[in-house]
Amino acid sequence: MISHTDIAYLARLSRLAMSDADLAVFMPQLQQILAYIEQLRALDTTGIEPTAHVLPLRNVTRADDVGASLPQAAALQSAPQVGDGFFCVPAVIE
Amino acid sequence: MAQYEAVIGLEVHVQLNTATKLFCRCRNHFGDPPNTNVCPVCLGLPGALPVVNQAAVAHAVKTGLLLNCTIAAFSKFDRKHYFYPDLPKAYQISQYDLPVCRAGWLEILLNEQPRRIGITRVHMEEDAGKLMHDEGGGGSVVDLNRTGTPLLEIVSEPELHSPDAAYAYLTTLKQLISYLGVSDCNMEEGSLRCDANVSVRPVGVTTLGTKVEIKNMNSFKGVHKALSYEIERQTKAVSAGQAIVQETRLFDTVQEKTVSMRSKEEAHDYRYFPDPDLAPMTFSAAQVEAVRATLPELPRARKERFAAQFALSDYDATLLTSERAMAEYFEATVQAGASGKAAANWIANNLLTALNAAHLTLAQCRITPAQLADMIALVESNAISSTNAKNDVFPVMFATGASPQAIVDEKGLRQVSDTTQIDAWVRAALEQNPAVMAALTSGKAKAAGTLVGAVMRLSQGKANPALVNARIAELTRAYLPPPPEPA
Numbered sequence A: 001m002i003s004h005t006d007i008a009y010l011a012r013l014s015r016l017a018m019s020d021a022d023l024a025v026f027m028p029q030l031q032q033i034l035a036y037i038e039q040l041r042a043l044d045t046t047g048i049e050p051t052a053h054v055l056p057l058r059n060v061t062r063a064d065d066v067g068a069s070l071p072q073a074a075a076l077q078s079a080p081q082v083g084d085g086f087f088c089v090p091a092v093i094e
Numbered sequence B: 001m002a003q004y005e006a007v008i009g010l011e012v013h014v015q016l017n018t019a020t021k022l023f024c025r026c027r028n029h030f031g032d033p034p035n036t037n038v039c040p041v042c043l044g045l046p047g048a049l050p051v052v053n054q055a056a057v058a059h060a061v062k063t064g065l066l067l068n069c070t071i072a073a074f075s076k077f078d079r080k081h082y083f084y085p086d087l088p089k090a091y092q093i094s095q096y097d098l099p100v101c102r103a104g105w106l107e108i109l110l111n112e113q114p115r116r117i118g119i120t121r122v123h124m125e126e127d128a129g130k131l132m133h134d135e136g137g138g139g140s141v142v143d144l145n146r147t148g149t150p151l152l153e154i155v156s157e158p159e160l161h162s163p164d165a166a167y168a169y170l171t172t173l174k175q176l177i178s179y180l181g182v183s184d185c186n187m188e189e190g191s192l193r194c195d196a197n198v199s200v201r202p203v204g205v206t207t208l209g210t211k212v213e214i215k216n217m218n219s220f221k222g223v224h225k226a227l228s229y230e231i232e233r234q235t236k237a238v239s240a241g242q243a244i245v246q247e248t249r250l251f252d253t254v255q256e257k258t259v260s261m262r263s264k265e266e267a268h269d270y271r272y273f274p275d276p277d278l279a280p281m282t283f284s285a286a287q288v289e290a291v292r293a294t295l296p297e298l299p300r301a302r303k304e305r306f307a308a309q310f311a312l313s314d315y316d317a318t319l320l321t322s323e324r325a326m327a328e329y330f331e332a333t334v335q336a337g338a339s340g341k342a343a344a345n346w347i348a349n350n351l352l353t354a355l356n357a358a359h360l361t362l363a364q365c366r367i368t369p370a371q372l373a374d375m376i377a378l379v380e381s382n383a384i385s386s387t388n389a390k391n392d393v394f395p396v397m398f399a400t401g402a403s404p405q406a407i408v409d410e411k412g413l414r415q416v417s418d419t420t421q422i423d424a425w426v427r428a429a430l431e432q433n434p435a436v437m438a439a440l441t442s443g444k445a446k447a448a449g450t451l452v453g454a455v456m457r458l459s460q461g462k463a464n465p466a467l468v469n470a471r472i473a474e475l476t477r478a479y480l481p482p483p484p485e486p487a
């Protein structure tokens, strides 16, 4: 059973603000998802390789050749705040 | 009181020196204007898809083999989630449970004894961007040029027991990786970074004490100092019956001590899962063996070969193989005709001193190995004196990159070995020094020695010194009184 504390923790990890009204909506949905996972868990998977990727692709690589980057102005254009070629963000203090 | 021992494990990140980033074709280059080596992939724009750089994968496999690791038959990338302004996707592409390399070892020398330190794993991951704090206190700024730079994280087993051992591990690792040529390994520029996990326990106990992670050490000496401080701090605390708090501490490079980060101890919950945008990688035994065949000759083997092949002292052989570039410079000089001994002497004594004084690396050296070999040949054929070579030819070669022959011709330094000319100088020197003449006639044969300086001055340093000595001995004999008749 998922608790309020679990949801609050997940919300904080995901940086999502959750009101009590939101919780009321998402709690039952998450319960259902977890219930489904429980069903899957009941299957015997002994001897079955874990799936690393759903497609049968392996070793998709490219040569180490330089390609075009974006112009600086284009790189910055969607940022809410920029200056001197940098993205500006709230002060981060460690 | 119980004796305590330290238990140290190191996590080293090295930036790979590929031309492009790990998952996009942006330039992997340090020092460009901010946010100019960026594209939708490394900016984390929606819909952009990463594709693995095969050179970075090859570097990872090479490094794994260098560290005697097992290369995984099957490896994958995973997402590691956290929020920070230098991480635009809000996850870092890393490797969780199936790294490219695992279970290796690195041999270090500790008190001249070889010791094997276990390597837990080597995995590939992408670097984050650079976050800088505005001095004015306004806010922080972000440059994403570094985002997506290929990194290898090399994790050691907790098998190091002193700051000296950690230091030896790091210097050996740096030397080997530089030899491989996959990274510049420059800790000051951030292409090599090190974090340490440290705990203490009473000697004889085999379980581990509570460990503390130390970050922010920006030189090998800094690692040594931080570990020394931290081991002493923990030993004192444990001896006094206090518990060690599991935490991350930062090394304060000014006060030379570790300080608790005091960040909220929110247990790391990175919610790793396989990255669905990247296909897994496989490595066959044949592929691994093909890579193994491309590994360069490593320092120890090269040192032993140099000592044997060129009859070098252990000291010279060690020095000349300490960096791959130097070993190659030395071999190229020998290949261009110099004897191993002469090449070793000139490189160890003159070239390295000049490079250090000028703060240059061997890659920036203007003297080519062939030119150095030519200069050595001029000395050995007596065309120039070794003093002239040292004082007049070598410094000009070093400063201008000119060929030794051109400098010798331009400065007129060609050594004079013509007996007639040298005899003329010796006679002139005798005439200029009546006191020497008087000493000779009174039987003081040693007085002739003072003529050497006068002859060298008259010849402007060009007279062949061996020949000068011989001609002085010959020409002054006439002035000496005859030896007494045997009775």
Ligand SMILES: [Zn+2]
Binding pocket: B021, B024, B025, B026, B037, B038, B039, B040, B041, B042, B043, B148
């Ligand atoms: Zn890019």
